[in-house]
Amino acid sequence: xxxxxxxxxxxxMLGVASPAGTARRAALRGYSVAGKTGTAQKxxxxxxxxxxxxxxFCGIVPASAPRLVILVSLDFDSRQPFHQGxxxxxxxxxxxxxxxxxxxxxxxxxxxxxxxxDDEDELDRMMEERAHxxxx
Numbered sequence: 001x002x003x004x005x006x007x008x009x010x011x012x013m014l015g016v017a018s019p020a021g022t023a024r025r026a027a028l029r030g031y032s033v034a035g036k037t038g039t040a041q042k043x044x045x046x047x048x049x050x051x052x053x054x055x056x057f058c059g060i061v062p063a064s065a066p067r068l069v070i071l072v073s074l075d076f077d078s079r080q081p082f083h084q085g086x087x088x089x090x091x092x093x094x095x096x097x098x099x100x101x102x103x104x105x106x107x108x109x110x111x112x113x114x115x116x117x118d119d120e121d122e123l124d125r126m127m128e129e130r131a132h133x134x135x136x
Contacts, residue, residue, distance in 0.1 A: 009034075010060060011034075013034035013035055013036060014034050016033075016034070016036060016037060016086075017034070017035050017059065017090070021086070022085075022086040023057055023059075023086035023090040023093075024090075025086060025087060025090040025091045026057055026059055026089075026090030026091070026093045027094070028061065028094055028097055028101075029110075029113045029114055030108030030109075030111055030114045031097075031101065031108055031109060032061070032063035032110055033060070033061050033063060033097070034059065034061075034063035035057055035058060035059035035060065035090075035093070036057070036058050037055075037057050037085035037086040037089070037090065038054075038055070038056035038058075038085045039055050039085045040054045040056075041053060042054060042075075052076060052077065052078070052079070053079075053080075053083040053084075054073065054074065054075050054076070055076065055083055055084060055085040055087075055088045055089045056072065056073045056074070056085045056089050057071075057072050057085045057090045057092075057093045058070070058071040059097065061101065062106065062108075062109040062110075063109075065109065067101070067104065067106050068097060068100055068101070068104075068106075070097055070100070072089040072090075072093045072096070074089050074092070076088075
């Protein structure tokens, strides 16, 4: 795949974790997220189940300068009200990605999305603590 094709694919995948996308619960304030959801019916006794599903979300963050690719796959053994990839795997991605971005001290690529005195201060504090620990 050419670099241009990869860039175009990331651009298309940006809409997935947007307010109008199928994985809006995977969005991270302050970071661009490119992603793809998946919801699959499980096979039981050779037939697709109407009640059992596998939900996935694969995300790239920050999409503008990728540092992480995270795949979350959830295998449901019983029917869940939110079995779709965006509703179930998306929030798990968000939690893992935010923790990993803070640990790696990756600055937000969309700092304008952060309210003054809100997550940005918390992120700065976490980054300073991590940097202090690394310096010891």
